[in-house]
Amino acid sequence: MSSVSKVVPESCLLIVVGLLVGGLIKAVGEKPPILKSDIFFLFLLPPIILDAGYFLPLRQFTENLGTILIFAVVGTLWNAFFLGGLMYAVCQIGGSGLNHIGLLANLLFGSIISAVDPVAVLAVFEEIHINELLHILVFGESLLNDAVTVVLYHLFEEFANFEQVTIIDIILGFLSFFVVSLGGVFVGVIYGLIAAFTSRFTSNIRVIEPLFVFLYSYMAYLSAELFHLSGIMALIASGVVMRPYVEANISHKSHTTIKYFLKMWSSVSETLIFIFLGVSTVAGQHYWNWTFVISTLLFCLIARVLGVLVLTWFINKFRIVKLTPKDQFIIAYGGLRGAIAFSLCYLLDYEHFNMRDMFLTAIITVIFFTVFVQGMTIRPLVDLLAVKKKQETKRSINEEIHTQFLDHLLTGIEDICGHYGHHHWKDKLNRFNKKYVKKCLIAGERSKEPQLIAFYHKMEMKQAIELVESGGLGKIPSTISAVSIQNISPKTLPVARVLPALSKDKEEEIRKILRNNLQKTRQRLRSYNRHTLVADPYEEAWNQMLLRRQKIRHTDRQNAYLTVPANKIDSPTMSRARIGSDPLAYEPKPDSENLPIITIDPASPQSPESMELPNEIPKGCGGLPPSPEEDEEGLVMRAKEPSSPGTDDVFTPGTGDSPSSQRMLRCLSDPGPRQEPEEGEPFIPKGQ
Amino acid sequence: MGSAQSVPPEMRALAERTGFTSEQIEQLHRRFKQLSHNRKTIRKEDFDTIPDLEFNPIRARIVHAFFDKRRNLRKAPAGLAEEINFEDFLTIMSYFRPIEMDMDEERLESFRKEKLKFLFHMYDADYDGIITLQEYKDVLDELMSGNPHLEKESLRAIAEGAMLEAASVCMPRTGPDEVYEGITFEDFLKVWKGIDIETKMHVRFLTMEAIAHCY
Numbered sequence: 071m072s073s074v075s076k077v078v079p080e081s082c083l084l085i086v087v088g089l090l091v092g093g094l095i096k097a098v099g100e101k102p103p104i105l106k107s108d109i110f111f112l113f114l115l116p117p118i119i120l121d122a123g124y125f126l127p128l129r130q131f132t133e134n135l136g137t138i139l140i141f142a143v144v145g146t147l148w149n150a151f152f153l154g155g156l157m158y159a160v161c162q163i164g165g166s167g168l169n170h171i172g173l174l175a176n177l178l179f180g181s182i183i184s185a186v187d188p189v190a191v192l193a194v195f196e197e198i199h200i201n202e203l204l205h206i207l208v209f210g211e212s213l214l215n216d217a218v219t220v221v222l223y224h225l226f227e228e229f230a231n232f233e234q235v236t237i238i239d240i241i242l243g244f245l246s247f248f249v250v251s252l253g254g255v256f257v258g259v260i261y262g263l264i265a266a267f268t269s270r271f272t273s274n275i276r277v278i279e280p281l282f283v284f285l286y287s288y289m290a291y292l293s294a295e296l297f298h299l300s301g302i303m304a305l306i307a308s309g310v311v312m313r314p315y316v317e318a319n320i321s322h323k324s325h326t327t328i329k330y331f332l333k334m335w336s337s338v339s340e341t342l343i344f345i346f347l348g349v350s351t352v353a354g355q356h357y358w359n360w361t362f363v364i365s366t367l368l369f370c371l372i373a374r375v376l377g378v379l380v381l382t383w384f385i386n387k388f389r390i391v392k393l394t395p396k397d398q399f400i401i402a403y404g405g406l407r408g409a410i411a412f413s414l415c416y417l418l419d420y421e422h423f424n425m426r427d428m429f430l431t432a433i434i435t436v437i438f439f440t441v442f443v444q445g446m447t448i449r450p451l452v453d454l455l456a457v458k459k460k461q462e463t464k465r466s467i468n469e470e471i472h473t474q475f476l477d478h479l480l481t482g483i484e485d486i487c488g489h490y491g492h493h494h495w496k497d498k499l500n501r502f503n504k505k506y507v508k509k510c511l512i513a514g515e516r517s518k519e520p521q522l523i524a525f526y527h528k529m530e531m532k533q534a535i536e537l538v539e540s541g542g543l544g545k546i547p548s549t550i551s552a553v554s555i556q557n558i559s560p561k562t563l564p565v566a567r568v569l570p571a572l573s574k575d576k577e578e579e580i581r582k583i584l585r586n587n588l589q590k591t592r593q594r595l596r597s598y599n600r601h602t603l604v605a606d607p608y609e610e611a612w613n614q615m616l617l618r619r620q621k622i623r624h625t626d627r628q629n630a631y632l633t634v635p636a637n638k639i640d641s642p643t644m645s646r647a648r649i650g651s652d653p654l655a656y657e658p659k660p661d662s663e664n665l666p667i668i669t670i671d672p673a674s675p676q677s678p679e680s681m682e683l684p685n686e687i688p689k690g691c692g693g694l695p696p697s698p699e700e701d702e703e704g705l706v707m708r709a710k711e712p713s714s715p716g717t718d719d720v721f722t723p724g725t726g727d728s729p730s731s732q733r734m735l736r737c738l739s740d741p742g743p744r745q746e747p748e749e750g751e752p753f754i755p756k757g758q
Numbered sequence: 759m760g761s762a763q764s765v766p767p768e769m770r771a772l773a774e775r776t777g778f779t780s781e782q783i784e785q786l787h788r789r790f791k792q793l794s795h796n797r798k799t800i801r802k803e804d805f806d807t808i809p810d811l812e813f814n815p816i817r818a819r820i821v822h823a824f825f826d827k828r829r830n831l832r833k834a835p836a837g838l839a840e841e842i843n844f845e846d847f848l849t850i851m852s853y854f855r856p857i858e859m860d861m862d863e864e865r866l867e868s869f870r871k872e873k874l875k876f877l878f879h880m881y882d883a884d885y886d887g888i889i890t891l892q893e894y895k896d897v898l899d900e901l902m903s904g905n906p907h908l909e910k911e912s913l914r915a916i917a918e919g920a921m922l923e924a925a926s927v928c929m930p931r932t933g934p935d936e937v938y939e940g941i942t943f944e945d946f947l948k949v950w951k952g953i954d955i956e957t958k959m960h961v962r963f964l965t966m967e968a969i970a971h972c973y
Contacts, residue, residue, distance in 0.1 A: 390856040391957045467920045468949055472877075474901060475816065476959060479880070482820040483854055483961050485810040488789050491962050494810065501813060520905045522898075526916045 079445045081193040088348015102353035105346035110413040117335035123309030130206045142214035145377045152373045154180025164361045174230045181222035187408030188212040194445045201458040208404040216302035217251035254300035258307025261290035266315035266511040279324035315511040343409045357427040366432045378402040406440040776852035782963045799841035815903045856960035888940035
């Protein structure tokens with residue numbers, strides 16, 4: 071069955087499913103539902119666009135913005151007029167009842183069908199993993215041509231009702247294009263800034279952070295649509311503007327939530343759209359006219375190819391990285407039509423456009439053709455033409471450093487040449503951003519954090535989480551596996567040498583201790599009360615016991631799998647994650663009085679402590695002789711949420727740990743050397 | 759401006775060597791004269807007259823790269839030149855030329871290598887052909903020099919993380935005792951393999967008049 075999915079893109083299969091469902095409904099005698107334009111534009115389309123806009127690869131997008139705009143605006147205009155004009159000619163010539171279709175109606179038809187559809191492009195291009203440049207070109211075009219489509223659509227619809235179309239009307243129409251597109255972007259930017267600003271204050275209500283992102287974006291869309299501005303551009307603009315600031319402000323969990331919700335909604339929407347397309351095909355009234363349909367199809371293809379060729383020839387004069395003929399072919403071939411065209415046509419009312427059914431039929435035919443034929447054949451064609459595919463490399467810290475370095479280098483060279491180019495303006499924008507905007511929109515300390523540091527923290531977090539989630543049974547991320555600090559700087563600071571090799575069981579003990587804390591934190595999260603976020607003590611104890619039994623069973627299959635090399639200084643997060651990832655049983659220590667207390671807080675990007683942490687290591691692991699106070703203080707850290715007393719996360723480690731292990735624990739666990747022995751008593755009764 | 763009527767033979771030789779067109783050479787020559795205040799050579803101090811360069815965190819390295827004799831200017835003795843003439847100026851600029859469509863694979867490959875070598879020399883401050891951890895840290899320090907609030911330790915951690923990554927790419931199987939000295943040029947090439955340097959490392963050289971001013 072997997073071979074089917076290799077050949078046929080998902081969108082085709084979904085349409086077929088829709089056809090079957092529609093056929094089934096009809097066979098039963100009921101009337102199948104049709105994809106109503108309201109539902110489509112208000113509920114099905116926004117999630118997909120928001121998902122695309124929020125995760126838009128901004129760098130490539132802005133680098134190719136000129137190209138994308140030319141394709142989107144000029145290309146769509148060309149398609150619309152070429153197609154409309156030719157169809158009018160066909161209508162006049164073709165006889166067979168087509169004479170009554172006027173020029174405006176044909177132009178309207180042309181404008182509806184000429185727009186490349188983002189949903190279809192996404193659906194098909196996602197699967198073929200084409201290189202980023204082509205992907206962003208076709209996809210960007212499909213997003214930005216919405217403005218053109220909206221303008222042309224409304225324009226021609228209005229004009230069709232006029233007696234006479236004057237030059238003034240045409241000029242006004244031309245101007246309205248700017249209003250629509252720039253207005254849409256403006257609305258989006260405003261809402262994006264408001265959302266970013268709001269997210270600055272959400273540190274106490276983390277739970278509803280994702281909601282702001284969704285709501286403000288949707289409001290941007292609705293507001294734009296209300297005024298007949300381009301809703302899609304508003305949505306994209308708001309997503310793009312809010313993203314860097316919101317991501318700096320919100321918690322990691324909110325970020326994950328947003329990501330998954332967006333993906334989920336857009337997935338569902340896409341599926342529904344294609345299925346509905348299939349059903350509507352069966353359900354709708356059709357009027358098949360051979361001439362009209364076939365010529366539409368033909369001219370669509372010809373218009374697209376011609377448009378791409380001419381525009382590329384023009385664009386290549388200004389581009390540094392030219393578009394090769396292979397690229398041009400893919401761009402032309404990737405001009406898929408989809409549900410937007412269908413819905414726009416459906417919106418036409420019968421009175422003024424009594425040939426609506428014929429239009430619908432033609433549009434559906436074109437959609438089917440592009441999605442099925444072009445969608446299915448594009449993958450083998452990509453392979454055949456050996457088009458460059460997307461590099462599967464993960465974003466690495468090296469790449470980030472090099473990219474930044476290169477940016478500065480190129481900006482410098484441009485300044486030396488005296489040429490205000492692309493890099494110069496980008497640099498200026500960045501500086502403006504850093505100086506003024508970030509201060510307003512990002513909460514607290516994060517506003518000063520440079521991009522590289524933020525990126526590094528994000529990566530650390532990701533690796534830490536990966537490790538923890540893999541639960542010790544999975545693969546170790548490659549960076550940690552083979553190479554260690556030892557390899558790159560063996561003659562390091564004496565700091566490294568201080569930690570002597572620990573005996574095996576000491577290691578075991580330490581790991582057990584730290585791991586259990588991680589467990590505890592997990593349990594706390596389970597009993598979630600959204601107002602107070604405090605765990606229920608009795609439930610805790612019960613769960614603890616169950617878990618313990620489970621873990622005992624589990625341990626028998628587990629070996630300690632990560633040795634802690636003696637003279638290794640890891641990044642704190644990595645070590646935290648490493649230790650937290652192999653589960654072992656918890657065993658309460660018999661003597662529990664007067665023991666230092668650990669509370670551990672798994673890594674989170676917000677805590678300013680995570681920045682201070684690197685300072686801890688040299689202090690704690692320095693070659694200091696263990697002072698008696700140090701022994702007592704040793705392992706206490708500040709918990710992140712000032713939890714009410716008697717709650718979780720309190721734990722008592724074993725006694726009499728040698729100073730070295732104390733120090734190591736200090737090194738390897740979380741920040742905050744402050745001592746708070748009163749913080750809580752061991753809350754699990756011993757011996758239970 | 760930019761007339762091609764009288765193309766002096768040196769200009770033609772320059773054009774051939776560096777790959778610029780004659781209009782571009784004229785344009786750059788004008789800029790050179792501006793920077794050098796109509797003298798024949800540029801000194802390091804002349805770069806200070808460019809206002810926008812102040813904000814650049816790695817400006818020291820960039821200026822340094824212009825004066826590095828052996829590697830970038832391809833002249834014999836190693837060390838820094840006191841001043842550079844127009845030919846040297848052009849040589850450095852030629853590293854930033856964009857690729858042309860009609861280049862064949864071999865030329866593309868060598869072009870790519872040249873660019874990467876230039877970049878490598880910018881990282882490798884002591885000219886020993888290896889980027890050590892300390893040098894990498896220095897690069898990072900410079901990059902982040904615009905942020906006074908930064909902790910030194912985080913930079914250290916980042917540098918180490920980056921080296922670890924580079925090491926794991928280049929020497930995937932190492933025992934605990936083997937020492938990874940630093941990033942050699944081959945390793946550097948490997949790290950950059952995924953990124954198309956030729957599409958990124960270029961500056962648009964104009965053929966028309968549009969030069970910024972300096973003091």
